[in-house]
Amino acid sequence: MQVEIAGQAVEVLEGAKCADALSQALSKKQFKKTVVCRCGDALLDLSASLPETCTTLEPVFADSEEGLDVVRHSTAHLMAEAVKNLFPEVKVAIGPSIENGFYYDFDYDRPFTPEDLEAIEAEMNRLVGADKDFSCRVLSSAEARKEFKGQGEDYKVELIDDLGAETVSIYGQGGFTDLCRGPHVPRTGFLHSFKLLSVAGAYWRGDEKRKQLQRIYGTAWSSPKELKKYLDRLEEAKKRDHRKLGTRLDLFSIHEEVGGGMILWHPKGALVRAILEDFERKEHLRRGYDFVQGPLILKRDLWERSGHYDNYRENMYFTEVDETSYGIKPMNCLSHMLIYKSRIRSYRDLPQRYFELGVVHRHEKSGVLHGLMRVRSFTQDDAHILCRPDQLQDEIVGVVNFVKDIMDIFGFEFEAEISTRPEKSIGSDEDWDRATDSLKNAMDSMGMPYDINEGDGAFYGPKIDIVIKDALERKWQCATIQCDFTLPERFDLVYVGEDGDRHRPVMIHRVILGSIERFLGILIEHYSGAFPVWLAPVQARVLTITDSQNEYAGKVLQFMREKGIRVEADIRNEKLGYKVREAQLEKIPYMLVVGDSEIEAKGVNVRWRDGDDPGLLSLEKAAELILAGAQEPFKLGGISYSFSTTA
RNA sequence: GCCCACGUAGCUCAGCAGGUAGAGCACUUCCUUGGUAAGGAAGAGGUCACCGGUUCAAAUCCGGUCGUGGGCUCCA
Numbered sequence: 001m002q003v004e005i006a007g008q009a010v011e012v013l014e015g016a017k018c019a020d021a022l023s024q025a026l027s028k029k030q031f032k033k034t035v036v037c038r039c040g041d042a043l044l045d046l047s048a049s050l051p052e053t054c055t056t057l058e059p060v061f062a063d064s065e066e067g068l069d070v071v072r073h074s075t076a077h078l079m080a081e082a083v084k085n086l087f088p089e090v091k092v093a094i095g096p097s098i099e100n101g102f103y104y105d106f107d108y109d110r111p112f113t114p115e116d117l118e119a120i121e122a123e124m125n126r127l128v129g130a131d132k133d134f135s136c137r138v139l140s141s142a143e144a145r146k147e148f149k150g151q152g153e154d155y156k157v158e159l160i161d162d163l164g165a166e167t168v169s170i171y172g173q174g175g176f177t178d179l180c181r182g183p184h185v186p187r188t189g190f191l192h193s194f195k196l197l198s199v200a201g202a203y204w205r206g207d208e209k210r211k212q213l214q215r216i217y218g219t220a221w222s223s224p225k226e227l228k229k230y231l232d233r234l235e236e237a238k239k240r241d242h243r244k245l246g247t248r249l250d251l252f253s254i255h256e257e258v259g260g261g262m263i264l265w266h267p268k269g270a271l272v273r274a275i276l277e278d279f280e281r282k283e284h285l286r287r288g289y290d291f292v293q294g295p296l297i298l299k300r301d302l303w304e305r306s307g308h309y310d311n312y313r314e315n316m317y318f319t320e321v322d323e324t325s326y327g328i329k330p331m332n333c334l335s336h337m338l339i340y341k342s343r344i345r346s347y348r349d350l351p352q353r354y355f356e357l358g359v360v361h362r363h364e365k366s367g368v369l370h371g372l373m374r375v376r377s378f379t380q381d382d383a384h385i386l387c388r389p390d391q392l393q394d395e396i397v398g399v400v401n402f403v404k405d406i407m408d409i410f411g412f413e414f415e416a417e418i419s420t421r422p423e424k425s426i427g428s429d430e431d432w433d434r435a436t437d438s439l440k441n442a443m444d445s446m447g448m449p450y451d452i453n454e455g456d457g458a459f460y461g462p463k464i465d466i467v468i469k470d471a472l473e474r475k476w477q478c479a480t481i482q483c484d485f486t487l488p489e490r491f492d493l494v495y496v497g498e499d500g501d502r503h504r505p506v507m508i509h510r511v512i513l514g515s516i517e518r519f520l521g522i523l524i525e526h527y528s529g530a531f532p533v534w535l536a537p538v539q540a541r542v543l544t545i546t547d548s549q550n551e552y553a554g555k556v557l558q559f560m561r562e563k564g565i566r567v568e569a570d571i572r573n574e575k576l577g578y579k580v581r582e583a584q585l586e587k588i589p590y591m592l593v594v595g596d597s598e599i600e601a602k603g604v605n606v607r608w609r610d611g612d613d614p615g616l617l618s619l620e621k622a623a624e625l626i627l628a629g630a631q632e633p634f635k636l637g638g639i640s641y642s643f644s645t646t647a
Numbered sequence: 648g649c650c651c652a653c654g655u656a657g658c659u660c661a662g663c664a665g666g667u668a669g670a671g672c673a674c675u676u677c678c679u680u681g682g683u684a685a686g687g688a689a690g691a692g693g694u695c696a697c698c699g700g701u702u703c704a705a706a707u708c709c710g711g712u713c714g715u716g717g718g719c720u721c722c723a
Contacts, residue, residue, distance in 0.1 A: 203720065548680075576682050583684090605682085
């Protein structure tokens with residue numbers, strides 16, 4: 001039969017192995033790094049026979065995205081075999097490839113130690129050295145079930161039962177067998193660049209009510225060089241950890257005696273916060289939001305009415321005042337709704353956009369607290385938009401635009417996800433469809449890609465979630481845009497329509513940065529602590545050579561401050577090199593060196609924290625330079641909001 | 648909340664075959680007045696997270712509590 005292989009027409013025997021077919025068309029070097037092959041949509045093992053229907057065959061190399069996935073998957077099996085060899089009583093569960101590596105879950109009656117990991121890695125290397133085949137058998141589900149049952153592999157049996165398939169593939173490297181749909185690298189010798197990283201607890205099938213298994217994480221690459229690159233990258237990322245930088249740059253601290261998840265902001269950290277918050281206030285005003293503010297505690301009755309008491313109680317703190325129970329707010333919506341409700345609203349008043357930098361408290365489980373990223377007391381840049389149903393779409397576009405502008409300013413790539421109606425939900429299908437369509441249309445109209453997360457919406461409405469990554473590429477949710485029909489109903493929010501009747505407004509809950517704390521945590525890692533000049537708590541530091549310049553340094557300080565530059569002076573009895581080093585480590589954007597020659601020239605010698613030094617400049621020029629760099633990013637939304645000025 | 652690991656000076660860490668603590672940086676004082684990433688000397692600073700147990704003796708071994716880290720579940 002004639003098959004097009006890697007662009008060449010090749011004559012192959014009927015029923016030939018993929019490997020044989022490929023080796024006819026590929027160079028030795030290419031063939032050596034081929035892990036599987038692709039025929040149409042299907043990925044095949046090299047040991048598989050060429051399907052009769054196959055007309056084109058492409059090699060998949062180890063260093064391609066698909067190839068890496070195969071390598072990682074195969075390494076997971078390899079690890080499972082090593083674990084079974086060393087600890088025969090272990091039951092294996094499941095082991096997929098993940099970003100940068102793989103994991104495998106095991107059920108064992110004692111915890112794996114770091115020494116165990118070393119032993120497992122050594123055993124894996126031994127298996128690699130043996131260069132065994134990854135052979136594949138296809139069994140009927142019943143046969144496979146019997147086989148795994150006989151081995152006591154209960155987790156595999158459960159998986160087979162749940163698959164509901166007639167046949168399943170069984171992979172083995174001689175002795176060890178595993179259930180998997182494949183495909184895999186041809187032989188264990190292909191797996192030479194991996195490292196086991198950690199052990200963690202993980203619930204069987206992600207269900208916290210089921211048994212907690214031991215998950216071993218590892219990383220795997222196509223070559224030792226790639227592996228090293230990744231491990232180096234991990235090291236680099238650790239250096240950017242916002243918790244380390246937060247201490248080193250004196251931004252914030254967390255104290256055991258205060259409580260987990262509670263942040264104490266030091267002068268520099270608090271200043272960065274203030275700058276970020278000011279920026280947000282300006283942006284919100286510019287986009288037609290109104291500022292509001294509510295109290296931190298509201299009567300418990302109100303939380304019962306909103307449904308939070310029933311649905312969110314375990315996450316709330318309560319306190320008592322004069323024998324009345326109060327809930328400490330975990331969200332800001334209640335105050336905002338009561339402000340809306342404080343007088344009759346006309347359709348002409350809508351949309352109402354209430355913005356608040358609202359401090360909320362949530363009782364997060366102790367095990368999830370994480371630096372600034374997951375805390376118990378935080379500030380949301382929260383807004384609630386109350387609008388007519390016909391305005392919903394425009395409002396969502398406005399919010400999405402807002403999110404995009406802000407993420408662009410900070411240089412974040414983000415992923416978006418739209419969550420649709422869950423089984424347990426309230427509201428009419430019509431409302432849900434309309435809101436979901438509005439969300440999709442808004443994203444489509446801006447050409448923004450998104451994933452659909454079926455059935456993951458809030459019980460009161462669908463939502464868009466925006467996710468950005470920290471230095472270790474862990475994903476954190478920041479912005480979220482949620483449509484809500486329930487709370488306006490529960491609180492009987494209305495507006496008087498053109499027809500004189502009362503109508504129900506729709507409410508959008510939305511945050512842009514999400515939590516100021518989390519966003520700053522991500523920003524610190526994103527910039528490695530070197531904030532852009534407009535955000536830097538200290539924009540410039542005056543460095544003297546000897547104490548004979550102290551008086552002049554004071555003048556420079558005064559001059560720069562009057563220009564609105566955040567500046568300080570280092571007049572300590574230290575050498576210049578020492579002062580430069582410190583300023584550099586503190587990532588201060590501009591150093592203004594003053595010595596006798598600068599006094600004479602009535603200027604400063606400017607050193608930038610990265611790149612070329614501007615050198616000797618007059619005070620005026622130096623201030624201009626810093627101010628130019630310090631300009632607040634400014635971005636116009638580019639969409640026109642609908643105002644109710646018709647009628 | 649669950650699994651595992653860890654918890655020594657403000658920070659980074661050493662000490663741990665059990666014999667009541669040490670370095671570097673930072674801090675204080677003194678000397679040094681020195682041009683772009685660390686000048687020198689001296690000093691101060693720790694009930695070795697906390698509580699119990701084993702032992703003649705515990706930072707070191709064991710148990711518990713709290714906290715932190717990596718994950719899981721959950722989430723801004």
